[in-house]
Amino acid sequence: MSDKIAGELIEEDLTAVALLAPDFLKALRVQMLKFAVLQLSDEQLAEDAVQEALIGALKNAVSFNRRSALKTWVFAILKNKIADILRQRHRMIEASRLLREDEEGENFDMLFNDKGLWHLDERPVAWEQPMESVKNSHFWRVFETCLHGLPENQARIFMMREFLEFESQEICELQEITVSNLHVILYRARLRLRECLEHKWFQEDERA
């Protein structure tokens, strides 16, 4: 398909969708972009990937009579695009520098005492009906806040692993880190993210 024809098609579909829900499309695009920038550390590449993913998905927009289905689909395309770009690039210039920065100055005295036991007020509590939370849009705002509160490479690598669902080995190759680096990074990301979600969501929830 020539670019021109593709352009016209997109124009039409974008209009159709935008007419239905301009705010929805805008919000979706913002969130896709935020995610793509995190993964690619490059605004332009991220813009392109999001654009392509939206185009790909909106070509089929009529077949989605539920927005949530469209959203899932659009993100599935974006995931693949990002994975392709990462594989092609095969090298994160900043990775080793970020890793060192990350290793330095991070300790978890906040969480554990000098014997390595949980501080009383940091000891994990049981989460009530955790899978109900995912249906709540406010939960995802908290999740994003927590995610973006992590050091950047922790957030990126955590999402590569858990959302993009790369295998460990592949992340190591793409990011040029060792398996033990990866495990340390994931551990730190999980510690922080868990703690943040608990304090900002699950305990709040309990009190309500």
Add this chain to the structure above:
Amino acid sequence: MKNCQQTTRLLSDGQERKLSFKERAELKVHVIMCSGCRNFAQQMNLLREITRTYAKGLDDQEAGVQDDMSGNNDADDQHKE
């Protein structure tokens, strides 16, 4: 015996690789006695499960609108034709 910091590290690693028999035994012993790490263990699985639904969770309410067809999210990953 493993402390909480070492135990949580093992629990995180357990998401990435198969733990050795010794490691699993050490985990069990600690987790029986420590409710914090017991919760942490469950939450490692939950965190994975939750994160995998991230795309679905970018909810319409962000834009202040509801799904047109229905309010429930069960069938989110079914692309209806």
